[in-house]
Amino acid sequence: MSTTAVQGYNAGYLNGIDDVGGIGGTNESQLAQLLELLIEEIKEILDPSSQNSGDAGGVGGIGSGTPSYSAPPAYAGGGGAAPAGVSGGGGGQGGGGAAPGIGGGGSGGGGGNGNTLPNVSGGDAAHAIAQDLKSRYGLTDAQVAGVLGNLQQESGLKGNVNQGGATGAPSGNFADDNANGWGLAQWGGTRKQGEINYAKEHGLDPGSLEANIGFMNQELDTTYSKTITDIKQTTTAEQAALVWDKDYEQATDPQMENRNKYAEQFLAQGL
Structure with missing residues (x-):
């Protein structure tokens, strides 16, 4: 009433x-x-339900709902290289490693065909990698030698080697530091996880040569296609070695004299 x-x-x-x-x-x-x-x-008078609900509300008022707080998006990471000054591990032989973080940027230089798995038909790692780079990206012997010189410095061309030389399964260290490198290019951080995920998706051992080359192709087709564009502009093994380190490895301590020496040795052996 x-x-x-x-x-x-x-x-x-x-x-x-x-x-x-x-x-x-x-x-x-x-x-x-x-x-x-x-x-x-x-x-x-005392019954609040009899009052007009439209008069309530506001922050903390009657009729105001519980606030909804969305968690910040997790960082996705990706398979790129780190910003300048950050290294992804020194590699099995020491010297740098493929840095984790943001990639070098694509510029349409990759020659991938969508299928990143290599055709590994036996032989040693150097020849398997060389054949893949030539057939997939059209690299010359000198350019391939520059790539191999880097990978020799990083891992001794071993696909199952951890930072420091231990072989077998990848270590559980995924920190973005100089102690977590894994595989041919001594990938670190999110790139290391990317290689492991790639192997799992394709039913491969992460330490297998096929998984290592396949993941490298995936990066060269996407986030690291600039590496192929730049390396195709080189004419000597040393130039190619420098480009690969700068664009793809981004090693903190590249020890280029070693990379150049290995590159020249591979070129002299014939590819």
């Missing part, structure tokens, strides 16, 4: 009371009814 209704009822009731406060014969029942009305009115 509204307050106006109660007031109207009160006026009618008071008219039945005499000047000295006496109560007529029927006033007791009227008083009881008035009290009931007052009780109902008080209940309505």
